[in-house]
Each structure stands twice: as structure tokens, then as C-alpha cells.
Amino acid sequence: MPEMSRISDVRKVPGGAWLVLLALFALAATVTNLGPALADLGGSVIFGVDDMTNQPAVQFHFSRLPRLAMAFLAGGALGVAGALLQQILRNPLASPSTVGIEAGAQLALAVTMVFFPVLLGWSRDLVTLGGGSLAMLGVFLVAWQAGFSPLSVxxxxxxxxxxxxxxxxxLALMKEHYLGGLFIWGGGSLVQQDWRPVISLLPRVAGGLVLALLLLRPLTLLSLDEGAKGLGLKIAQIRAAGLAIAAALTGFVVSAVGIxxxxGLAAPAFARMTGARTPASRLLLSGISGALLLTTTDQLLQILESGTGIFLPTGAVTAMLGAPLLLVLVRRLPARAHRASSAEKIAPERSRAPVWMVAGLAGACLLAVAAAVLxxxxxxxxxxxxxxxxxxxxxxWRLPRTLVAGSAGILLGLAGVFIQRLTANPAASPEVLGISSGAVFGVLxxxxxxxxSGYLVQVAGASAGALAVFGILLAMEQRRSRSSDSLLYSGVALGAFLTALVSAVIASGDPRAMLLLQWMTGSTSQADWTSAxxxxxxxxxxxxxxxxxxRVLTLLKLGDEAAQSAGIGLRAARLLxxxxxxxxxxxATLAIGPLSFVGLxxxxxxxxxGLLRSLPQMAGAAAFGGLLMILADYLGRVAYFPWQLPAGTMATFIGGPLLVALVLLRRARTA
Known part of the structure; x- marks a missing residue:
């Protein structure tokens, strides 16, 4: 009751008061950061610098002022992009970060820098736009089979x-001389050297905003569902146009300042808190909120840097601050208790010849080990x-690393089965629940x-980090009604926070953090007989x-009611x-790093x-996990000879297309 009363008190605050408070906070941070220098240099420095030998004036006019303008402009563009995505997808979790636009834009830029650098001189914005759009389409393709639910997206x-x-x-490992600074840039640094990036970004963002305003009426009518079709609206075309505008705004920002x-998630949430209900008010207030949020964060980081000398990329910090917001938003979504369908209930009875299948997979693993060695x-x-x-x-030289890779794959395969059956969700995995991120934070x-420190201390640190994440998830789960999705929601948000925290530390340039970056790639080249x-x-x-x-996993997959009726203590079973x-x-993460789809x-x-029962599926997943990691380690050893590529990263590179193929095959079978 006290918690509910506090929530009620918060909701009684007028919506406009929150926006005014944010604006005042942004103004206070800006005055604190820029005020002293402006008082010393005079107001004329805002409009130009007469004496180019005056270094403080040059820095203020050509670096600090453009940075302020860039923060306001980029934040506004991302806020509008997030509002468009949420309006079109009807998903409060949709944003340029959660639908993959920013990651795709970064990948496209990296590929272009290495293989097609001439395109950067032609149009850097089109490169990031194309990459972000392709990534978004890929996300929608995977989420399509789950009906575009918030969790699936x-x-x-x-x-x-x-x-x-x-x-x-x-790419960074293969072409380090091209992409040496990509990780720092990818952290989202707003540092500017002159006004040209701002001047270049301004008309692009303005054009995107104009196009978004032209879609206001169609977007409003989209909320009528069947009524929109009756009015003759071309719903597919309108949604495609809105998604294209959101991707364009995001791509322009990523091109200019990184991720x-x-x-794009926080600004629409803040706009809703201020009372925005219509698409027009949401777009407007999301843009203003995004500009104020990013400006405030960047000004506070500059104050921190001037006082301590610690540099943190603004983008990494906003991700770190936005992850708790993601947790709040996903916890407000309605809980959905899992009830197994009739197909799920009878599916375990359709396993065919599991002993022969598992034996064949075990034999394939042994053959793969022999091939990798010989x-x-x-x-x-x-x-x-x-x-x-x-x-x-x-x-x-060959057998220890092969054993390490195969053993890690076995562990991740088993962990994936346990997590997917526990959550009754085939999209769950150690990476999704944030357990891998917890292990990384422990090593950090x-x-x-x-x-x-030695290997055993690192094992202890990774285990402590993973178990700490587990403890937090368990504490959250105890305060939440029993839901098959609530654990996934919490894990995704917690993992996002830890990943952003680690990224911020790496982007700071600390040598100890750079050692962590090398380990995170998942190389097995240092494996020896002891570790193997x-x-x-x-x-x-x-x-x-x-x-x-x-038995526990079988009953948990059938749903909470079936497990309880069979005498299973749900909390104790989930804990174990x-x-x-x-x-x-x-x-496994300590051996091959956190970047792996093997557990999924x-x-x-x-x-x-055809291994559908719990025990055959565990054996089959362990065999497939070991086989995938042995293959990834072998390809990493020979594909870029004489240089070597990390097994964990290779597993992700191979597994991404394979995972999409599995999803599409599943969709084709159920269609």
C-alpha cells in the first residue's frame, strides 16, 4: 500500500511540471559548465573569434558550443525516432536501440571503412541508413513469428x-589499423572540433522532422485499427514510411556522433509521463525531452571530466542510465502466465529414436575433435x-584449445536448455538473461x-558476477506475479545495464579495460593442458x-499449474x-567470452x-553446443591464416545466420 500511494502521488504531479523541471535542470547544468568560461571571454565569443591565438576562446566557440548544439540536435532526433517506432509498432519498448537500428548502422560503417572506403566520401549517411534499415528488417523478421510482442521485438x-x-x-581484429578507434567512437562521443558536423546534421534532421509531421494524421488514424482500413488508408505504406523516417533520423545521428x-526509449517514456496522449503531442514532447535529456547528461559529464579528468563517452553513459528505465517499463507490462498448449503437452511424446540420435551427435563431436587436431x-x-x-x-597446440571450446559449448548448450524450459520461451538464453554480462562484470x-590474478581467481570473479545477476533476478521475481516472461524482461534490462557499464569503462581507454576487451572476444589460443x-x-x-x-524441467515447461499439481515447489525448483x-x-563465459549464440x-x-523430451534435449543440446564451438574454434584457427580469430566471436558470426534460418523454418512449418 505505501508503494501504491507513492506511485499515486507521483501521478498527481502535473505533466508540464516534469518538463519544466527537466528544462531547468538542463539549464542549470549548462550554466554550471559553460557559465564561468563565458563570463571570462565575453558574450561575443558565441558569434565568433577575432583572435585565433586565444586558445580558450577558440576552444569555447569551435568545440564546446558545437558540442552543446550537437547534443540538443541528436537528442531531439532520437526522441522523435523513438516516438515514431513506438507509435507504429504499438510497443512501449521500441526504440532505435532495442530494434537494432543503431547496431546495424555501426556494423555498416565498419564494413564500409574496411572494404568500401570510397562510399564514405560519397555519403556516410546513406551507409548508416542502409545498415540500420537492414538490421531493423532483420529484427522484424525474427519477431514476426511471435506476433511483434514487446518481448519478441x-x-x-x-x-x-x-x-x-x-x-x-x-573486423577490428582483422583490420586493426582501419578500425582502431571504432570502439571509442561506438561509445557515442559528442566531442566536436568545429561547426561542420552540426551544420551538416541540421538540415537532415529538419527534413526528417518535416516528413514526420506530414505523417501525423495517418498515424492518428492508425489507432482505429479496422476503422483505418475503412477510411481507405494504406496501412502498410504508412507504417513503412514511418519506420523509414525513424531509421533515417537514427542513421544520421549515428553517422555524426556514434551510438x-x-x-530514443527514455524520451517517449518521459513524454508519456508529462501527459502526452496524441501522436502530435508525443512527437513534439519526445523531441524536446530527448534534446533536454541528452544535453543534461553531456553537460554533467563535462563537469565530471573537468573535475576528475575522467572521460566517459556520452552514449555509453546514456545507455547505462537508460537500462534501469527499460527495467521499469518492462515491469509495467501485463504479466502473462505460461500455459502450455496441447501441442506442447504432447510434443515430448513424439521424440523419435533419441538414443541413436544422441549417439550420432556424440560421434560427430569425436570426429570433429579428430579433424581439428589432424x-x-x-x-x-x-x-x-x-x-x-x-x-x-x-x-x-591443437588439442587443449579444442577441448576448451568443446567443453564450453557443452556447458552453454545445457544452460540454454535449462533457461528455455524454465521460462517456457525458446528465445531465452544465458546472453538474454544477462548472466553472461554478469560474468563479464565479475572479471572486470x-x-x-x-x-x-590467476585463472582460479578469474573463475571466482566470473561466477560471483553471474550469481549476483541471478540473485538480483530472483529478488525481482519474488516481488512479481508468476510470469513466464517477467524473468526475461528483468534479465534483458539488467544485462543491458551491465553491458553499458563495461562499454563505458572500455571506452575510457584504461589499459586494464583493454585487456578485458581482448578476453571478451573469446579466444582459446592461450589454452593449455591445465585449463583444458x-x-x-x-x-x-x-x-x-x-x-x-x-523431471523438474519437463513439468516447468508444461506451466506453473501442472508443476504445482505434480508436487513441485516452484520457487525451490527455479532456484536450483x-x-x-x-x-x-x-x-563457459570465462573460457570463450560473452559473445556467443550457442546457448540459444x-x-x-x-x-x-527430434529431441523433444527434456533428457534427450539436454544431451542433444550439449552435443550440438560442443560441435558448434569446435567448428568455430577450428575456423577461427584456419580461416584467416596465419592470424587467428577468437572462437567465441566466430561462433556468434556463424550462429547469427543459422539462428535466423531456424526461426524462418519454424515459421514455415507453422504457417
Missing amino acids: MLAGLMAGLYASACVTL IGFV IGRGIDGSFLLSPFDQLEDLLP AVQFLAAG ALLAAIACAALLAAPLFS VLVFAAVLTAV MAPHLARRA
């Missing part, structure tokens, strides 16, 4: 971001079958608190322990499953192979 956007990040990482995370590339780059008399020299803490034996032992222990959860999955994920793909592949 958010999860598809998360997967698009992971895949784009993996591709950019591969500014979650402003087949390599010679000095001239040709593929060679290594003779047996050379194995004594080759085994220490070890880097700063105990630099130079340890990880293989853990994988074997997990395989022996997993069957103990078979989550702890087991968290530990498996932490160990392996259970899907097992189902496609």
Missing part, C-alpha cells in the same frame, strides 16, 4: 546487437593432414581489484548432474535451475533433430 533487437558487435569485433544508447594449414597456407609421427608436437572487477583438463572435468560433471533435473545455469554460464542455438537444433 526486444529479444530480437538484443540478438541483432550481439551479432553486430561480434562482426565489428572480427547514443536508449535516448587437419591444419602449412607454411604456404595449404591444408595438410598431419602425419601421426608429428602429433606429439602438434597436440599441445577482478581486473581492477586484483590485477594479474579443468574445463573438461566441469563439463563431464555437468553432464552427469543434468539428468537429475529432467537458475543456480545450475548461472554456474555453467560463468565457467543448441536447444533449437536439438528440437529440430
Whole structure:
């Protein structure tokens, strides 16, 4: 009751008061940051600099003022883009960040810088626009099979971001001299050197805003559903136009300043809080709110930098601040308790020949290990079958890394089955629940608190981070009505926060954070016999322990009511499953990094192979996970010879298209 009364008190505050308060806060931050310099230099410095040898005046006019204008302009554009996406998709979680536009724009820019640099001189904006639009279409394609529910769009956007990040990482490793500063730029820095970027961005944003205003009446009529068709509206064309405008505004901003995370989500939410109800008022107030939010954040960061010398990219900080907002928004969505359909209830009975299938998969894993050890590339780059008399020299280099990759894949495959059956959602995975991000944060803490520590300390740090995320999720779950989606919502938001925090630390340029970046790529090149034996032992222990959860996982997938009627204690069962999955994920993440779709793909592949019961699916997912990681490690070793590419990043690069193919095949079967 006290909590409800506080919420009621907040809602009684007039909507306009929130906007005025934000404007005053932005003004106060700007005056605090720029006021002293302006008082010393005089008001004329706003309009120009007469003496170019006056460094403070030059810096103020050509750097600090353009930065202020860029923050206001970029924030407004992202706010309007977010409002358009939410209006068209009718999804309060839609934004340029959550539907993949920003990640796609960054990937397109990286690809163009490496392979088609001439296009940047022709039109950098078209490159980012094309990349963002393709990523958005890919997200919609994946979310289509789930009816564009808020959760499906958010999860598809998360997967698009992971895949784009993996591709950019591969390109940065292969072409470091081209993309050395891409990670810092990708953090969303608003630092300016003159007025040209602002002048270039202004007409583009203005054009997008004009087109958005022209869509106001059709967007208003779209809310009539069937009535809109009766009025003769071409609904598909209107939605496509609105999405194109949102993608264009986002692409222009990314081209100018990089990724500014979650402003497109926060601004429409703030506009709704101020009382905006119509599309016109939402667009207007979202634009104003976005401009004020980004300006306030950037001015506060400049104050922090001048006082402490710590530089943080504005985009990384806005993402870090926006993640808690995402958590608030998703927790307000209506809870949906899972009830298994009749197809789900009878599906486990249709498993065919699981023993032979699992045996075949295990045999494929052994063959893959043998191939990875025996087949390599010679000095001239040709593929060679290594003779047996050379194995004594080759085994220490090839077998440990193969065992590490395969064992990590087994752990992630098992973790994916546990999480998907627990949530009754095939889109769930360790990456989605934020457990991988928690492990990364734990390793980051070890880097700063105990630099130079050994492997066991890093395992402890990763496990502690993963379990901490699990503990937070569990605490949130206990305060939430039982819902199959609530755990996913919380995990996505928490993972987004931790990822943004780690990105902000990496973008700061700290050498310890750069070591973390190298580890995050998921390389197995440093594996030795000790680490291989340890990880293989853990994988074997997990395989022996997993069957103990078979009955619990079967009943949890059938729904809460079925599990309770069978005498299963839901909280205790969820606790055990989550702890087991968290530990498996932490160990695997430490070995191959957080960038991997294995925990998501392996259970899907097992189902496609006909392994539908819980125990056969666990065995099949473990085998598929090990096979995928062995293949990824081998390709990373030979594809860019003599250089090596990380196994974890290669797994994501391979797994992205495979995952989309699985989704489309599932859609084709159910159509």
C-alpha cells in the first residue's frame, strides 16, 4: 500500500511540471559548465573569434558550443525516432536501440571503412541508413513469428546487437589499423572540433522532422485499427514510411556522433509521463525531452571530466542510465502466465529414436575433435593432414584449445536448455538473461581489484558476477506475479545495464579495460593442458548432474499449474535451475567470452533433430553446443591464416545466420 500511494502521488504531479523541471535542470547544468568560461571571454565569443591565438576562446566557440548544439540536435532526433517506432509498432519498448537500428548502422560503417572506403566520401549517411534499415528488417523478421510482442521485438533487437558487435569485433581484429578507434567512437562521443558536423546534421534532421509531421494524421488514424482500413488508408505504406523516417533520423545521428544508447526509449517514456496522449503531442514532447535529456547528461559529464579528468563517452553513459528505465517499463507490462498448449503437452511424446540420435551427435563431436587436431594449414597456407609421427608436437597446440571450446559449448548448450524450459520461451538464453554480462562484470572487477590474478581467481570473479545477476533476478521475481516472461524482461534490462557499464569503462581507454576487451572476444589460443583438463572435468560433471533435473524441467515447461499439481515447489525448483545455469554460464563465459549464440542455438537444433523430451534435449543440446564451438574454434584457427580469430566471436558470426534460418523454418512449418 505505501508503494501504491507513492506511485499515486507521483501521478498527481502535473505533466508540464516534469518538463519544466527537466528544462531547468538542463539549464542549470549548462550554466554550471559553460557559465564561468563565458563570463571570462565575453558574450561575443558565441558569434565568433577575432583572435585565433586565444586558445580558450577558440576552444569555447569551435568545440564546446558545437558540442552543446550537437547534443540538443541528436537528442531531439532520437526522441522523435523513438516516438515514431513506438507509435507504429504499438510497443512501449521500441526504440532505435532495442530494434537494432543503431547496431546495424555501426556494423555498416565498419564494413564500409574496411572494404568500401570510397562510399564514405560519397555519403556516410546513406551507409548508416542502409545498415540500420537492414538490421531493423532483420529484427522484424525474427519477431514476426511471435506476433511483434514487446518481448519478441526486444529479444530480437538484443540478438541483432550481439551479432553486430561480434562482426565489428572480427573486423577490428582483422583490420586493426582501419578500425582502431571504432570502439571509442561506438561509445557515442559528442566531442566536436568545429561547426561542420552540426551544420551538416541540421538540415537532415529538419527534413526528417518535416516528413514526420506530414505523417501525423495517418498515424492518428492508425489507432482505429479496422476503422483505418475503412477510411481507405494504406496501412502498410504508412507504417513503412514511418519506420523509414525513424531509421533515417537514427542513421544520421549515428553517422555524426556514434551510438547514443536508449535516448530514443527514455524520451517517449518521459513524454508519456508529462501527459502526452496524441501522436502530435508525443512527437513534439519526445523531441524536446530527448534534446533536454541528452544535453543534461553531456553537460554533467563535462563537469565530471573537468573535475576528475575522467572521460566517459556520452552514449555509453546514456545507455547505462537508460537500462534501469527499460527495467521499469518492462515491469509495467501485463504479466502473462505460461500455459502450455496441447501441442506442447504432447510434443515430448513424439521424440523419435533419441538414443541413436544422441549417439550420432556424440560421434560427430569425436570426429570433429579428430579433424581439428589432424587437419591444419602449412607454411604456404595449404591444408595438410598431419602425419601421426608429428602429433606429439602438434597436440599441445591443437588439442587443449579444442577441448576448451568443446567443453564450453557443452556447458552453454545445457544452460540454454535449462533457461528455455524454465521460462517456457525458446528465445531465452544465458546472453538474454544477462548472466553472461554478469560474468563479464565479475572479471572486470577482478581486473581492477586484483590485477594479474590467476585463472582460479578469474573463475571466482566470473561466477560471483553471474550469481549476483541471478540473485538480483530472483529478488525481482519474488516481488512479481508468476510470469513466464517477467524473468526475461528483468534479465534483458539488467544485462543491458551491465553491458553499458563495461562499454563505458572500455571506452575510457584504461589499459586494464583493454585487456578485458581482448578476453571478451573469446579466444582459446592461450589454452593449455591445465585449463583444458579443468574445463573438461566441469563439463563431464555437468553432464552427469543434468539428468537429475529432467523431471523438474519437463513439468516447468508444461506451466506453473501442472508443476504445482505434480508436487513441485516452484520457487525451490527455479532456484536450483537458475543456480545450475548461472554456474555453467560463468565457467563457459570465462573460457570463450560473452559473445556467443550457442546457448540459444543448441536447444533449437536439438528440437529440430527430434529431441523433444527434456533428457534427450539436454544431451542433444550439449552435443550440438560442443560441435558448434569446435567448428568455430577450428575456423577461427584456419580461416584467416596465419592470424587467428577468437572462437567465441566466430561462433556468434556463424550462429547469427543459422539462428535466423531456424526461426524462418519454424515459421514455415507453422504457417
